[in-house]
Amino acid sequence: xxxxxxxxxxxxxxxxxxxxxxxxxxxxxxxxxxxxxxxxxxxxxxxxxxxxxxxxxxxxxxxxxxxxxxxxxxxxxxxxxxxxxxxxxxxxxxxxxxxxxxxxxxxxxxxxxxxxxxxxxxxxxxxxxxxxxxxxxxxxxxxxxxxxxxxxxxxxxxxxxxxxxxxxxxxxxxxxxxxxx
Numbered sequence: 395x396x397x398x399x400x401x402x403x404x405x406x407x408x409x410x411x412x413x414x415x416x417x418x419x420x421x422x423x424x425x426x427x428x429x430x431x432x433x434x435x436x437x438x439x440x441x442x443x444x445x446x447x448x449x450x451x452x453x454x455x456x457x458x459x460x461x462x463x464x465x466x467x468x469x470x471x472x473x474x475x476x477x478x479x480x481x482x483x484x485x486x487x488x489x490x491x492x493x494x495x496x497x498x499x500x501x502x503x504x505x506x507x508x509x510x511x512x513x514x515x516x517x518x519x520x521x522x523x524x525x526x527x528x529x530x531x532x533x534x535x536x537x538x539x540x541x542x543x544x545x546x547x548x549x550x551x552x553x554x555x556x557x558x559x560x561x562x563x564x565x566x567x568x569x570x571x572x573x574x575x
Contacts, residue, residue: 422452432457442533461515461541470507476523483513487543
């Protein structure tokens with residue numbers, strides 16, 4: 395696959411017919427390992443102005459996805475490799491739902507779609523997570539709202555504390571709802 399490098403985290407598939415397989419999964423995981431934010435993606439769409447965005451994204455367990463919500467867009471994930479809890483929050487930051495996802499071999503559900511504007515983040519349960527994400531474009535950073543109840547990505551100590559708290563809240567939520575994490 396011929397890829398055009400945008401930066402350490404973003405690569406664009408250059409061919410008119412995009413074909414991705416295990417070699418590209420290995421490649422994108424290596425790129426995620428090397429990147430400062432511990433994630434990387436291959437975009438099947440060619441431009442941020444495209445109306446449909448499809449990406450293969452690799453994230454290390456240590457990657458922090460600031461809780462956020464999307465305005466006027468949908469997103470869906472299909473898990474290729476790994477396990478993740480998609481954590482949904484109310485406006486104050488309380489956990490209101492947990493979507494336990496994993497690849498097809500995991501016994502978990504492997505797909506979800508979110509088409510409402512809810513704060514959410516990822517709690518990655520394996521060393522790496524590889525997902526096929528689809529969302530509508532064009533990309534507009536202003537349509538993503540970062541949760542004010544979560545620390546900024548740059549405050550590593552606060553992020554670690556916060557995510558430990560989220561992990562505990564997820565465990566309590568799952569227990570209260572008769573599910574084991």
